[in-house]
Amino acid sequence: MSEAGTREAIETINPATGKTLDRYDYMTNEEVKAAISKCQKAFEKWRDVSPEDRAEVIKGIGKALTKAKTELAQLMTDEMGKTLEQSKQEVDLCVAICEYTAEIGPKELKTEERNMVNGQKGRVSYAPIGIVYGIQPWNYPCYQVVRYSIASLMAGNGVLLKHASNVTGSGKLLERIYNEAEIPDGLFTTLMINHDQSDEVIKNKLVRGVTLTGSPDAGRNIGQKATAELKKTVLELGANDAYLVFEDADIDIAVEECVKGRIYNNGETCIAAKRFIVTEKVYEEFREKFVKTMSEVKMGDPNKESTQLGPLARKDLRDDLHEQVVKSVEKGARIACGGEIPDGEGFFYPATVLENVQPGQPAYEDELFGPVASLIKARDNEDAMRIANDSRFGLGGGIFSKDEDAAFEIAEKHFDTGMVFINSFGLADPAIPFGGVKNSGYGREHGGFGLKEFVNIKGIMKR
Structure with a gap:
């Protein structure tokens, strides 16, 4: 200066x-x-x-x-x-x-x-x-x-x-x-x-x-x-918060909350839902409903009441996000919906789902700061928890299960993050501590x- x-x-x-x-x-x-x-x-x-x-x-x-x-x-x-x-x-x-x-x-x-x-x-x-x-x-x-x-x-x-x-x-x-x-x-x-x-x-x-x-x-x-x-x-x-969909989860609730958690604030939230780790037993049902709902997200003028997804905050942020998507696909991920920069003015990016997400891909390892969801299949509940903790980050996460007592116990004893949401997506509450561990x-x-x-x-x- x-x-x-x-x-x-x-x-x-x-x-x-x-x-x-x-x-x-x-x-x-x-x-x-x-x-x-x-x-x-x-x-x-x-x-x-x-x-x-x-x-x-x-x-x-x-x-x-x-x-x-x-x-x-x-x-x-x-x-x-x-x-x-x-x-x-x-x-x-x-x-x-x-x-x-x-x-x-x-x-x-x-x-x-x-x-x-x-x-x-x-x-x-x-x-x-x-x-x-x-x-x-x-x-x-x-x-x-x-x-x-x-x-x-x-x-x-x-x-x-x-x-x-x-x-x-x-x-x-x-x-x-x-x-x-x-x-x-x-x-x-x-x-x-x-x-x-x-x-x-x-x-x-x-x-x-x-x-x-x-x-x-x-x-x-x-x-x-x-x-x-x-x-x-x-x-x-x-963060790259993991949301776990257990075998006994209410899938409709899980889909609703997970979509909200991925697109809220245009997906540009540290504590957003980013990795969706779904047990094999319910994977196909969740995938079908999740991809359908994400593909129907209304993107447009953020001043309109009907808009669910506005633009990313800067052009460079959109470019970086798209590069992460491209590199993930190059390493084996598949685009289930979205994944393309739209024509027109503004820095818009569509709600996107990547599947077949594996270690070594940006969609697995890194933070995707925008409306891109990483869909990961787990063998069972225990495997889902293992994958969730297989991260250098530790800010937040979520568990979907009808057995809320068990979910609370798992969150307290096994989830290596500063915050956990049960059967919901949340951002912050003045009465609850906010912060993380590890690289978060x-x-x-x-x-x-x-x-x-x-x-x-x-x-x-x-x-």
């Missing part, structure tokens, strides 16, 4: 049309430093606000999100292509996060009295640490930001955001919405910066924690940089767990 003369700018593009939406100037290095200093000063005021009073402000952010719902939902759809209905659902989820966090926050952060083994009394307190820097992706322009920032603010920290460049408008709008809730000026700031500037933010001594949602490669990069500065990190990375990252958000990721858990003792 040039520090003098004409500034370099971020250009946002509507993926449904391929046309430019807006342009935003990158910040200068001095502007970035000033924003960090301002956030620190705001934090120094905010940390002294009681958790109860912080909770009232968090409720205010939820109300401000509700007020701006129409504007924010439309901008998200315009910037990244999700259906307008799902953009509205995303805002509703963010409001629920605010309300839940405000409800539980004061209790979760309350100082605890403890009996020490020497018979004396001790205390455990949860003190804010300072500025938390979030590097967030484009697929949920509102939710990804709210997920980490509301917990961080409730804990008493300041928040900086580097949003994905293609949803810069959403990041700036969120800054405005937060400020309407009358948080201290500068406490939440959206930084319009490049990667080199982002690295300097991580190094800044006022920044105390770093959280990233992105790819495993991005997680390694940011994790190494933050660790070099001895700063706490939370990483939510990629570490740390937890939601459920009260995120409130304590970026605090100083302080032990206070006396003789």
Whole structure:
């Protein structure tokens, strides 16, 4: 970025049309430093606000999100292509996060009295640490930001955001919405910066924690940089979630939920259903109904109520997805439906099913970030579980079985992921922890767990 003369700018593009939406100037290095200093000063005021009073402000952010719902939902759809209905659902989820966090926050952060083994009394307190820097992706322009920032603010920290460049408008709008809730000026700031500037933010001594949602490669990069500065990190990375269809599954429910799980948010979801591992006994019935339903998915203008599948967020993302499909076919997979880039404007890709998916294929090994389903046959329930865990990822997954008690036990004891859904597809719930294991990252958000990721858990003792 040039520090003098004409500034370099971020250009946002509507993926449904391929046309430019807006342009935003990158910040200068001095502007970035000033924003960090301002956030620190705001934090120094905010940390002294009681958790109860912080909770009232968090409720205010939820109300401000509700007020701006129409504007924010439309901008998200315009910037990244999700259906307008799902953009509205995303805002509703963010409001629920605010309300839940405000409800539980004061209790979760309350100082605890403890009996020490020497018979004396001790205390455990949860003190804010300072500025938390979030590097967030484009697929949920509102939710990804709210997920980490509301917990961080409730804990008493300041928040900086580097949003994905293609949803810069959403990041700036969120800054405005937060400020309407009358948080201290500068406490939440959206930084319009490049990667080199982002690295300097991580190094800044006022920044105390770093959280990233992105790819495993991005997680390694940011994790190494933050660790070099001895700063706490939370990483939510990629996934290729397996949904298991057991021998006793209700096939119609399984098909309905699995299709939803593959095309929701245009298939661009870390915790989307991606690999469908079906036991041999019910494979043919599931395959027939699943392929038929996927082939009938309505793709088109994300602003129309009848549309089920909008465009992918960027042309390069569509090209990468199609290359994964092509390479999988070259290695033995077969296309049951879809699999071709359509003519016309926009970055659309049809709902696609690949079968005969085997180890060594991108459809088996990697994350397909778009509406492409990998269909895998298993011998039995035990084999299905083995295949599911045969992955370097471990974010989420699902089990379809009429024996829900057994499914819960299998999920608890055998599924090597951070989250499991039983007879359903789900995204997130404010009351349930969100996060993964293995190459899907570490740390937890939601459920009260995120409130304590970026605090100083302080032990206070006396003789």
